[in-house]
Amino acid sequence: MFQNPVVPARLARRLPVVAGLAAGSVLLLAAPAFAHVSVQPGQAEQGGYATINFKVPNERDNASTVKLEVTLPTDHPLASAMPQPVPGWQIEITRSKLDKPIETHGKKLTEAVSKITWTADGGKIEPGQFQQFPVSVGQLPKTDQLVFKALQTYDNKEVVRWIEMPRKGEPEPNNPAPVLKLTPASGDGHGSAGAGAKNGGGSDEAAQTAAADGSDTTARVLGGVGILVGIIGVGFGVLAGRRRGA
Template sequence: MRRAGWVVPVLVAPLLLAAPANAHVTAVAPDAAPGAYTVVTLRVPTESATASTVGLEVDLPRDQPLAVVRNETTPGWDVVLRSTRLSTPIDNGHGKKIGEAVSTVTFTARDGSGVAPGEFAEFRLLLGPFPESGVLTLPTRQTYSDGTVVGWIEQSVDGTEADKPAPEIRLTGGGHAGAHGNSSPPAVAAAAPSGWSDSAGLAVSLVALVIAGLAFFVRGRRTEPPAPTAR
């Protein structure tokens, strides 16, 4: 039953090789819910092998303007919020109409503060209130220290993943842990660390495979005939 020792590595190897494939700029908001104010985390990996990420420009939806847009302080980065005048004023969540809304958020690294090759960074925005349903798309442009600009701005038209997909937050009327999200903007935006969803799934798979391998090994040991007793 020596084969049990290599069953787990062989099964795990394909998972490990597939893990780095999803290296897009993504948006994560576990508590996103219609009408709520939620912290959206933009996860930005540096895919270049020679240049660092030094800039990030995020477009907010103009057809679904957000009354509240606040950035978390990001050490080593400057942040600029640009507003656009609205053709139709919107409610700020407190019964007051506002005629402008933030349309673009730009993060720019100070000297030596870029995201180096092989690393990633997280940038957080407090947004709200969210639309009642649909998808909140956040087209993003990532700038590298060598001048290269990668546009994560594409949207799928046939259900397949685009080559450079724009970060998205999907909103539904129920089924979310945060379906009863905050009805007013919190005084302090919580910035609880969050892990990579893909990595979490991989970890669960690895644990399951290890347990299965151990069970196979133990079962094999039990079925082996006992060694003859020396006389």
């Protein structure tokens, strides 16, 4: 049967375009995963201590982040929440009276940290950059998660409210609140996160490096797939050009 050689040639010429569009679409779908304010590592042990980082990416290309306000949970208050100094940022700690006192190390506490605010003082998070704000917290309560609602303020006065709770079986909300998952204690109940907090945070830093943020990992995988598809498309285009030349 006669085959028209023009059809495969046209198809080959179109493949790079289609592949490029596919790669761009994948990268566009992956990009929002990097834009969320999140808490890292995303998991810690109940009953222990941990140093967590609030990772704040700048998701605007025409403004810089100059303020972060993190509200600590009041349904499961933390006996201790100590932020680490961050160069170029002022820290304000708000304490509130507890409806029900909590006991730690044999002492009853009637108030706890309810909000931590970082305000730019010479520093800022510029477009295309992110900043981490470390906080040592504990003892972590016996619950499955802690929700830290956050407000991100830009120098153009825009405020992004990271306060939405994801619901099981539904798509992730546009502005999800940072969530720290808590798991039952193992060993002595302190875990590696607790040891890291006591020894200057070394183990916490290792845990943060090893722990993959789910959304970031997904975005990187999708981005890699998109790039691979684009490369394959370019290869088809080059091959088609050589056939036409022959």
